[in-house]
Amino acid sequence: MKKIAILGASYLQLPLVQKAKENGLEVHCFAWDDDKAVCKDIADHFYDVSVLEKDIILKECKAIGIDGILTIATDICIPSIAYVAHNLGLTGNSIECSLLTTNKSFMRQCFRENNIASPQSVTVSEFNAKDFESFAYPLIIKPSDRSGSLGVIKVTSLEECKKAIENAIQVSFSKTCVVEEFIKGKEVSVETISFKGEHLIITITDKEITEEPYFVELAHHQPSAFSEEIKNRIREVSYHILNATKVENGASHIELMITDEGKVYPIEIGSRMGGDFIGSDLVQLSTGFDYLQAVLDIALNQYNLPESVPSAAYSGVYFLSEETEFLLPVIKSDNQEKYIVKKEILSHGLKPAHSSNDRSGYLIYKSPDHKIILK
Known part of the structure; x- marks a missing residue:
């Protein structure tokens, strides 16, 4: 029986653990043992250790004799996975790639060095007004190494900038953040798969986000409604980003901003499957492509990259928060519309969405011929 190591044990990893079990794999799961570790009782073996403790994880994985290591939808696991894979000779991405795809400061520098058009930016470890005197407001402030929109905010003045x-x-x-000029437009994400340096774009996802100054994702829809001309530009930029950040193996999730003029600017790339059910659910619903199976097979070095993936249906997810209170009766209702695949209330009480952690539930849909609009 082959052995797979999965980093993280929250609901984000649950579909991956379940898929690994369906494949008859022996699952070894590494994460803190807390009330969010829902994979603890499903995995064959659970290790109460931080996913950041790469040397401890390496020692355990070496003793176990794992055949592959991976995660989905979780950035903080990526450097540890690359470290273990590198030291055990397993399929994965390089340590350099893991840093370029998790640290926004390194990412921005990589984009500049590879002539990928990006907003003007600077990395800082403290507030100093001189660092961005040449910048034009508004600005976006982002922690260098966090995800889920945590700490991301738009500012329009020096005073707001200091606080942010x-x-x-x-x-x-790392106690650093990125300050960059604000690019106005519509946001998309690009879901990709790579094996041995060859890349395939699976689909492009349209996003709905909160009103400024926060930019929390409230809905995702596949396939994108952009024109083929724009989608071709999106694909071109995405392939450039994958190569520049040295992605070789596995899933990637690239976020881009499309301006009214049709220009494509990178927001960031993660060398892992997109969260928010994008990778674990929406991709297979809209394309029929088994994304979870693909990332497992790649980690085990037993994959054949397809030439293309067709769009087969429309799929999407809506998230419940104070901004989307209109979803509450639909999610609560005992009468489930035929387009609803899954729905759940995760916590009671609605909060304004300042990060992904503030969302209280979700609804996933699939439709054969059109995007489902819930307003």
């Missing part, structure tokens, strides 16, 4: 930088540095693991 101090907050972003506080929540950053």
Whole structure:
């Protein structure tokens, strides 16, 4: 029986653990043992260790004799996975790639060095007005190494900038943040798969986000409604980003901003499957492509990259928060419309969405011929 190591044990990893079990794999799961570790009782073996403790994980994985290691939808696991894979000779991405695809400061520098058009930006570890005197407001402040929109905010003045930088540095693991000029447009994500340096774009996802100054995702829809001309530009930029950040193996999730003029600007890339049910659910619903099976097979070095993936249906997810209170009766209702695949209330009480952690539930849909609009 082959053995697979999965980093993380929250609901984000649950579909991956279940898929691994369906494949008859022996599952070894590494994460803190807390009330969010829902995979603890499903995995064959559970290790109460932080996913950041790469040397401890390496020692355990070496003793176990794992055949592959991976995660989905979780950025903080990526450097540890690359470290273990590198040291055990397993299929994965390089340590350099893991840093370029999790640290926004390194990412921005990589984009500049590879002539990928990006907003003007600077990395800072403290507030100093001189660092961005040449910048034009509004600005976006982001922790260098966090996800889920945590600490991300738009600012329009020096006073707001100071407060936002101090907050972003506080929540950053590296105690740094990125300050960049704001690009106005519509946001998409690009879901990709790579094996041995060859890449395939699976689909493009349209996003709905909160009103400014926060940018929390409230809905995702596949396939994108953009024209083929724009989608071709999106694909071109995405392939450039994958190569520049040295992605070789596995899933990637690229976020881009499309301006009214049709220009494509990178927001960031994660060398892992998109969260928010994008990778675990929406991709297979809209294309028929088994994304979870693909990332497992790649980690085990037993994959054949397809030439293309067709769009077969429309799928999407809506998230419940104060901004989307209109979803509450639909999610609560005992009468389930035929387009609803899955729905759940995760916590009671609705909060304004300042990060992904503030969302209280979700609804996933699939439709054969049109996007489902719930307003």
